[in-house]
Amino acid sequence: MYNTFQKIPFLRSTISLVTGVLIGSQTNISPTILILISFVLFVALFFLNQFYKFYFEKWFGLFIQILFISIGILVFELNNIKPAFFEKGMFVATVIEKPQEKQNSYKSILKVSGFKHKNILSKTNEKVLVYFEKEENARELNPGDQIIFSNSPQAIKNYGNPFEFDYKKYLANKKIYRQVYLNSVNWERVDLKPNFSITIYAEKIREKLLTVYRNQALGKNELEILSALTLGYKRELDPETKRVFSASGAMHVLAVSGLHVGIVFWIITLLFGFLRKRNFGRIFFVSISILALWSYAFLTGLSPSVMRAATMFTIFVVGDNLKRKANTYNSLAASAMCLLLINPNNLFEVGFQLSYSAVFGIVFLQPKLSKVITVKNKFLMFFWSLLTVSISAQIATFPLTAFYFNQFPSYFWITNLFVIPAVMILIPLGLALLLFSNITIISTILSWGIKSIIKSGFIILTEIEQLPYSVHEISIQAVELLFLIGILLSLYLLIHKFNPQHLKAILTFALLFLTTALLINFKQTRSHEIIVYNSTQNTAIQLISGRKNYVISQYPVESDKNTINLINKTTLKLKLNSAHFLSNGETYIDDYLFIKNGIILFEGKRFTFQNSSLKLPKTISLNLIINPKKFDGLEKIISKNTTIVTNKKFVRIENSLLNYVHQTSKHGAYREKW
Numbered sequence: 001m002y003n004t005f006q007k008i009p010f011l012r013s014t015i016s017l018v019t020g021v022l023i024g025s026q027t028n029i030s031p032t033i034l035i036l037i038s039f040v041l042f043v044a045l046f047f048l049n050q051f052y053k054f055y056f057e058k059w060f061g062l063f064i065q066i067l068f069i070s071i072g073i074l075v076f077e078l079n080n081i082k083p084a085f086f087e088k089g090m091f092v093a094t095v096i097e098k099p100q101e102k103q104n105s106y107k108s109i110l111k112v113s114g115f116k117h118k119n120i121l122s123k124t125n126e127k128v129l130v131y132f133e134k135e136e137n138a139r140e141l142n143p144g145d146q147i148i149f150s151n152s153p154q155a156i157k158n159y160g161n162p163f164e165f166d167y168k169k170y171l172a173n174k175k176i177y178r179q180v181y182l183n184s185v186n187w188e189r190v191d192l193k194p195n196f197s198i199t200i201y202a203e204k205i206r207e208k209l210l211t212v213y214r215n216q217a218l219g220k221n222e223l224e225i226l227s228a229l230t231l232g233y234k235r236e237l238d239p240e241t242k243r244v245f246s247a248s249g250a251m252h253v254l255a256v257s258g259l260h261v262g263i264v265f266w267i268i269t270l271l272f273g274f275l276r277k278r279n280f281g282r283i284f285f286v287s288i289s290i291l292a293l294w295s296y297a298f299l300t301g302l303s304p305s306v307m308r309a310a311t312m313f314t315i316f317v318v319g320d321n322l323k324r325k326a327n328t329y330n331s332l333a334a335s336a337m338c339l340l341l342i343n344p345n346n347l348f349e350v351g352f353q354l355s356y357s358a359v360f361g362i363v364f365l366q367p368k369l370s371k372v373i374t375v376k377n378k379f380l381m382f383f384w385s386l387l388t389v390s391i392s393a394q395i396a397t398f399p400l401t402a403f404y405f406n407q408f409p410s411y412f413w414i415t416n417l418f419v420i421p422a423v424m425i426l427i428p429l430g431l432a433l434l435l436f437s438n439i440t441i442i443s444t445i446l447s448w449g450i451k452s453i454i455k456s457g458f459i460i461l462t463e464i465e466q467l468p469y470s471v472h473e474i475s476i477q478a479v480e481l482l483f484l485i486g487i488l489l490s491l492y493l494l495i496h497k498f499n500p501q502h503l504k505a506i507l508t509f510a511l512l513f514l515t516t517a518l519l520i521n522f523k524q525t526r527s528h529e530i531i532v533y534n535s536t537q538n539t540a541i542q543l544i545s546g547r548k549n550y551v552i553s554q555y556p557v558e559s560d561k562n563t564i565n566l567i568n569k570t571t572l573k574l575k576l577n578s579a580h581f582l583s584n585g586e587t588y589i590d591d592y593l594f595i596k597n598g599i600i601l602f603e604g605k606r607f608t609f610q611n612s613s614l615k616l617p618k619t620i621s622l623n624l625i626i627n628p629k630k631f632d633g634l635e636k637i638i639s640k641n642t643t644i645v646t647n648k649k650f651v652r653i654e655n656s657l658l659n660y661v662h663q664t665s666k667h668g669a670y671r672e673k674w
Contacts, residue, residue, distance in 0.1 A: 160668015
């Protein structure tokens, strides 16, 4: 292990930096204190280095690691300082993204730079999520346009439903804390010169390139896929397209990452590789390569996966042309450190985690897997390499994909055998289309070729997605994820060098994983729960008894995709039986549930759903009154143990009932376990 750290000097520092970022995300330490600690450690290291002796070695190493932990905490604290939240005045803002069409609005992001109140202008720096009323002026907005508006942005909130995507945290990692809805009369465009922003400049250029694609003879679906493949623009991807790519195991090609940057570098090598034959030419080759790689990263939005790949290829290009062999693991650790120092929130991005896991798996496992079968034919060797790369990446990312996405695509190995060669053709064709778009004959041929490849590929993906058992649904808890990662890391160590201790570690982590899974399953079989989802359109109640699973809804939920997704997510996470769907007012009786005449009895609990006029005997009290049609007279049928749950946002509630009411719009979904 010591030799490993010696060969990969950036690894220890990066691990310490990651530790610091994690500590910073869970604590709140003053930056002043952290700067002071870092300064003291730096001075101590300086004197240790000046008067270095062998027995100072451990202290020197320890101080280095503590210094990087402190730096990790510091960069996280400084990066996540919230801006001043101004209200009730006039806001001056710059449009960062081209407004994206939604069902009832246009969605974009604003960068608020100024705030005016009582003729006092204050500077600020806040990003705000904005929804414009669906009208022509909003649709025509472009990145860099300046607007003024008076509506005060509101804090972003989650719906509070169980197991839903934490949208609030996701946006907070991007430094977006508030949102605002603007009617056509609430804002206007102004001719002010915005401050230069590299992000807005990149977005402007990408919009121009997307316009080139939009003017070609490409179908809607083909246009969306090509835009994602070449320019990293996924905002307009159809949900069905995403589902097909995900279920077939090809979702990774839609996220611009190392594969795409590698193809760009391959193109550069084909075009300018001859320059490396002379010493002077190598300088030009390195310069062209670095410029092209970072220009591509710039055009695709500087996502963590692209920046990681661009950083690694930059290190490789420089080292290779200086005749110095670079350690891939060291390059990987160095790129991670750079990205975390720039933006420590990258650590919490799923794409960042998957990207580094996949690359590590490919670098470590693929050479070993490729030796399992000796293939001499170059054509067959290409596809054998693709297969081993796919398997290596899938093994390395399995714990994370199981935890975040709850699914495993069974036929990923088939998918990648044709989808990666297709991408290797599509990216050069897509870039060529941008270059030759003004030459009608060439652009027509290129458009036809691109459209044919994407259309054929999508048909194949659809067929794979429809194969039996194409997707296995998986649900693991955070603790199980840690044990799975422990198993995987121990397996890596065992493959690297056989050691009985590594085998023991694998067995120990496996035992802990199985024990935890059994305890979670046992606990679930003995639990009872009621969930009233936060949904203003269709009130839905989920009743859970062990594995039994009932859903009672105000209206049939078959056509309500949002409610169905919420119920399916809970069913999967808690590993329940398929839900038994019932409508309000329906009569139903079995060993667990009784519904009749507006009264619902479930595992010792009594409640009513959308009924306020029940006349109950005084000896019977209700535990829950769900979504009553009116609140008048409720005080006659409640007791001190009664809770009133309503999904209505605006309702007049008597003061005598306030302590009994749970409004899902304010407090999120109602959950009760017993």
